[in-house]
Amino acid sequence: MTQLSQANLSRLQIEVPEYDRSTVRPAVVHFGVGGFHRAHQAIYLDAILSSGDLGWGIVGVGVMPADRAARDAAHAQDCLYTLVTTDPQGEQTAKVVGSIVDYLYAPDDPTKVVEVLASPSTLIVSLTITEGGYGVNDVTGRFEPSDELTLSDLASTEIPRSVLGLLTEGLRLRRERGIAPFTVVSCDNIQGNGHVARTALTTFAREKSADLADWIAAEVSFPCSMVDRITPVTTDETRQSLFNSYQVEDRWPVRSESYLQWVLEDNFPLGRPDLAAVGVQLVEDVEPYELMKLRLLNASHQAMSYLGILAGYNWVHDVCRDPDFVAFLSRYMHTEAIPTLRPVPGVDLDAYCNQLLARFGSEAVRDTLARQVVDASERLPKFLLPVLREQLDTGGAIDCCTLVLASWSLYLEAHTDADAPELVDRRKDDLLQAVLQESTNPGALLDFAPVFGELGTNERLRSNYVALRAQLLSQGARALLSTWAGSANQTR
Numbered sequence: 001m002t003q004l005s006q007a008n009l010s011r012l013q014i015e016v017p018e019y020d021r022s023t024v025r026p027a028v029v030h031f032g033v034g035g036f037h038r039a040h041q042a043i044y045l046d047a048i049l050s051s052g053d054l055g056w057g058i059v060g061v062g063v064m065p066a067d068r069a070a071r072d073a074a075h076a077q078d079c080l081y082t083l084v085t086t087d088p089q090g091e092q093t094a095k096v097v098g099s100i101v102d103y104l105y106a107p108d109d110p111t112k113v114v115e116v117l118a119s120p121s122t123l124i125v126s127l128t129i130t131e132g133g134y135g136v137n138d139v140t141g142r143f144e145p146s147d148e149l150t151l152s153d154l155a156s157t158e159i160p161r162s163v164l165g166l167l168t169e170g171l172r173l174r175r176e177r178g179i180a181p182f183t184v185v186s187c188d189n190i191q192g193n194g195h196v197a198r199t200a201l202t203t204f205a206r207e208k209s210a211d212l213a214d215w216i217a218a219e220v221s222f223p224c225s226m227v228d229r230i231t232p233v234t235t236d237e238t239r240q241s242l243f244n245s246y247q248v249e250d251r252w253p254v255r256s257e258s259y260l261q262w263v264l265e266d267n268f269p270l271g272r273p274d275l276a277a278v279g280v281q282l283v284e285d286v287e288p289y290e291l292m293k294l295r296l297l298n299a300s301h302q303a304m305s306y307l308g309i310l311a312g313y314n315w316v317h318d319v320c321r322d323p324d325f326v327a328f329l330s331r332y333m334h335t336e337a338i339p340t341l342r343p344v345p346g347v348d349l350d351a352y353c354n355q356l357l358a359r360f361g362s363e364a365v366r367d368t369l370a371r372q373v374v375d376a377s378e379r380l381p382k383f384l385l386p387v388l389r390e391q392l393d394t395g396g397a398i399d400c401c402t403l404v405l406a407s408w409s410l411y412l413e414a415h416t417d418a419d420a421p422e423l424v425d426r427r428k429d430d431l432l433q434a435v436l437q438e439s440t441n442p443g444a445l446l447d448f449a450p451v452f453g454e455l456g457t458n459e460r461l462r463s464n465y466v467a468l469r470a471q472l473l474s475q476g477a478r479a480l481l482s483t484w485a486g487s488a489n490q491t492r
């Protein structure tokens with residue numbers, strides 16, 4: 001058994017960083033060092049460091065109370081961690097990643113975070129702070145934050161605590177000191193993530209100083225990106241299995257599929273590492289790639305999860321090995337999502353969909369439906385509702401999207417029981433209130449404007465939803481999807 005640390009690297013039987021970590025110079029500050037950052041961007045930068053360019057180390061920053069555990073784990077093992085990937089054949093590979101060279105928990109010393117942001121050596125700030133971290137309303141596109149840290153920073157002149165507050169203060173100091181601003185790269189699953197980051201930061205900054213906001217709007221670059229690697233939540237089972245397979249004791253491991261993709265707009269005024277050399281696709285327009293990924297991959301996660309839970313499943317791979325669910329997902333992809341996409345340079349969409357179904361079906365990735373349904377009220381509007389809106393506008397098929405909404409509604413209804421487990425959604429009280437109205441006002445959930453905007457007034461959607469919800473209630477998810485799959489076979 002070997003405890004992971006810099007001093008113990010040579011004793012490990014798995015791949016470890018060969019570069020001299022003591023000479024790595026940090027140039028990237030990353031907010032939200034969760035599983036995904038460590039399985040994705042930190043891996044690309046680890047490859048850059050391994051290529052001999054030691055100028056691109058990462059300083060991780062956490063701002064949320066839950067990030068205390070990451071701080072403790074990171075500090076206990078010199079910010080090293082193990083990534084275990086599994087390929088479609090179930091083959092596992094483990095490697096220790098060295099690109100994160102420091103971890104700052106902002107509440108411990110927010111001034112230090114601001115000074116790192118203001119330092120001329122910081123060239124890029126990247127973000128994986130979840131969809132909820134930006135405070136930009138999906139329906140209106142306006143900055144309407146609701147998280148406690150951002151709201152308290154907006155109201156106070158004290159040292160900031162939120163990501164937007166810290167970035168604004170760091171940029172204010174850079175401007176005051178005559179230092180050019182860093183580039184902000186959002187790596188969250190949000191369409192136009194660079195534009196959303198720009199809206200969030202400039203609107204926040206405007207509340208502090210109009211001059212500063214104008215400077216940020218004119219000078220800061222916010223390249224958009226499409227990011228992809230399925231990364232389940234790290235659990236004790238992840239730690240135990242790493243220990244059993246490789247005898248590494250690691251408090252902070254991460255597990256993901258082997259698939260890896262990053263499509264990025266090339267707009268880095270202060271420079272960037274040679275990302276193309278390590279597999280990043282640098283493009284002028286990320287949008288076709290984003291739409292493909294959000295509407296096919298992320299929306300399919302939504303499409304399978306509420307129905308899957310109603311059918312009694314827990315794991316993504318189990319749902320995606322059930323032929324009736326596979327038929328449903330395939331129908332969603334081909335008849336509802338793909339008609340809303342633009343051609344994607346170099347991508348065969350049929351092959352992409354087949355590959356997705358294979359990725360979802362990989363047992364070794366062990367991804368849960370529970371991970372997909374957290375904060376559904378943030379995810380459905382970003383992933384699935386844009387497809388539904390476009391299909392309604394063009395008179396296209398909407399049955400699959402509507403069935404997903406009906407299944408969400410029954411999933412919510414199950415949480416109205418006093419002894420049901422707690423719904424994990426920041427709008428949970430309003431959602432449960434809305435779904436309780438369904439018995440007297442069919443379609444009431446669709447009237448919940450923060451999620452659906454004006455969609456509730458669409459007669460075609462509403463009548464379809466009411467009918468499919470009733471069918472789902474009377475037949476159950478398994479029987480209904482089996483009927484759908486049966487009628488699809490008959491029409492072939």
Ligand SMILES: NC(=O)c1ccc[n+]([C@@H]2O[C@H](COP(=O)([O-])OP(=O)(O)OC[C@H]3O[C@@H](n4cnc5c(N)ncnc54)[C@H](O)[C@@H]3O)[C@@H](O)[C@H]2O)c1
Pocket residue numbers: 031032033034035036037062063064066067128129130131132133134147163187188189190227228229230231232
């Ligand atoms: N996990 C994946 O498969 C995957 C793949 C592609 C993209 N992503 C993107 O990465 C994001 C993070 O995923 P993850 O798997 O790392 O999740 P995670 O829960 O492991 O980490 C999320 C991080 O974001 C921080 N955070 C959450 N809300 C915040 C807020 N309001 N302000 C500041 N920080 C906040 C958390 O404290 C944590 O550090 C996702 O929301 C998604 O947009 C994830």
Ligand SMILES: O=P(O)(O)OC[C@@H](O)[C@@H](O)[C@H](O)[C@H](O)CO
Pocket residue numbers: 131189227228229230231297298301371372379
């Ligand atoms: O992480 P979210 O909330 O954006 O979405 C949940 C999953 O769909 C997502 O994490 C995927 O696993 C990921 O986007 C794959 O690249």
